[in-house]
Amino acid sequence: MKQSSESARFSRSFARRVLLPRAIGLAVGFFCVAAVIWEQGRSAWVWALLLWFCFLWPQVAYQISSRSASVKVLERRFVLFDSLMGGFWIGTIQFNVLPSVMMLSMLAMNNTANGGARLVVNGFLLQAVGMLVAGLLFGFGFSPYTSQAVLYACIPMLVIHPMTIGLVLYQLAIQLSKHKKALRDLSRTDSLTQLFNRGYWKERLQQEFEHCRQSRQDASLAVIDVDHFKAANDRHGHVVGDLVLRRLSEFIRQHLRAEDLAGRFGGDEFCILLPRVKPEAARDVLERLRRELIAQQWENVPELRVSLSIGIAGFDPAMQDSTEWLRRADQALYEAKGQGRDRIVLASAAETSCRA
Numbered sequence: 001m002k003q004s005s006e007s008a009r010f011s012r013s014f015a016r017r018v019l020l021p022r023a024i025g026l027a028v029g030f031f032c033v034a035a036v037i038w039e040q041g042r043s044a045w046v047w048a049l050l051l052w053f054c055f056l057w058p059q060v061a062y063q064i065s066s067r068s069a070s071v072k073v074l075e076r077r078f079v080l081f082d083s084l085m086g087g088f089w090i091g092t093i094q095f096n097v098l099p100s101v102m103m104l105s106m107l108a109m110n111n112t113a114n115g116g117a118r119l120v121v122n123g124f125l126l127q128a129v130g131m132l133v134a135g136l137l138f139g140f141g142f143s144p145y146t147s148q149a150v151l152y153a154c155i156p157m158l159v160i161h162p163m164t165i166g167l168v169l170y171q172l173a174i175q176l177s178k179h180k181k182a183l184r185d186l187s188r189t190d191s192l193t194q195l196f197n198r199g200y201w202k203e204r205l206q207q208e209f210e211h212c213r214q215s216r217q218d219a220s221l222a223v224i225d226v227d228h229f230k231a232a233n234d235r236h237g238h239v240v241g242d243l244v245l246r247r248l249s250e251f252i253r254q255h256l257r258a259e260d261l262a263g264r265f266g267g268d269e270f271c272i273l274l275p276r277v278k279p280e281a282a283r284d285v286l287e288r289l290r291r292e293l294i295a296q297q298w299e300n301v302p303e304l305r306v307s308l309s310i311g312i313a314g315f316d317p318a319m320q321d322s323t324e325w326l327r328r329a330d331q332a333l334y335e336a337k338g339q340g341r342d343r344i345v346l347a348s349a350a351e352t353s354c355r356a
Contacts, residue, residue: 015066017168018075022082023058024164025106028156030054032099033089035153036143046092053085079114083107083123087130094141098154106161113165190264192242193249201263201271202322208261208273209322212315219315220282222272223329224248227307227341229268236301244306248293255289271326279314279346286310286344294342309336313347 033050061078068074086107090100104127111123146154188200196204205221212219226244233241245268252262252272261273274282290308298304311332319325332347339345 015062015071015075017171018065018078019058019062021110021164021168022061025110025157025161026054026058026082028160029103029106031153032102032150032157033093035147035150036093036096036099039147039150040093042092042138050089053089057085076115076119079110079119080122080126083111084126084130087127088134089130090127091131091134091140092138094138094143096143096146096150098146098151102154102157106157109165193245193264193270195249195252195270196261196263198263198265201261201265201273204261204263205271205273205326206322208275209315209319209325212275213317216317217276217315218278220274220277220279220312221315221325221329222274222282222286222310222312223265223326223333224270224272224286225309225333225337226268227309227337232304232306236304240298240301240304243298244304247296248306248308251289251293255285271329279312282312282314283344283346286312290342290344307342309333309341310344311336311347312344 030050033054034047037046037050061075065071065074065078086103090103093099107123107127108120111119115122188196190197195201208219211217226248229241229244232244245264248270249262249264252270256262256272256274259275261275263271265271272286274285277285290310293306293308296306298306311329311334313325313328313332315325316328319328328347332345336343336345
């Protein structure tokens, strides 16, 4: 079965992310092993195997995993193969101390990053198998001393491999930060309108209330209701109803400033918080919004006319909490409905209203 496009993209992305540390790690590891087997005078097939493993194997692994539907499972198997081959090369150089310790450390780091403690243990077991195979082929031995030439050959791994791991971890941290931000935004946003959802908007309302109380600044809170929305929804269907809510949210974003806070409070009810704006100025802004929505032409529903009832309450230092502020705006909204809808009412001056 062919992979879906999304699965294929994930496989390629994951394979590319693993390719860099494997390719660079094995490339610098080549010099550690090559310096020792040069001193040992190993045969040509050993050199060919080393070249294949250090320079071709990363590309082979990438090509296979990028086409796999189970890339994570496959990649863990490849990491275990790396451990097997790492153990083989440690046995081949007969445990020459410095390169052996460095390879064991590199393999343990990779195993930990890819599968935690379980993969580390399995990796050690396969390394032991690789060492055993090398011992049977070349004889068992131990080289406690590292020559100066081998020491110099190990420098690239000492310097470059940790930098590579650090770069990969940094890139993962950046990706994780982006994913966390996306999830945070998703948890705060209403999926239909892309405005703040009720829970997050109320949090921001409380924050703004405290700020206004401390700074004694003006602010206005508006509660908006789509007139006769349920009847229009029942008559024209939910598709049209959703279109109305989305279009209203677009108009809201167009008329508000960046610092204004708009949210969908539930159903066809919206709330807008306008910091540093007096109720009269907020009324002017929302009046333009209300008139533009009335004039809106709806495709396939030419007879549809959408009007708004809006209640506005200014910040009052005498209010006990943000709930009272919201209650005042809500009362103004109910008064707008009681006066015949399609209008704006200010909580502080019920007689002041706007009508089309």
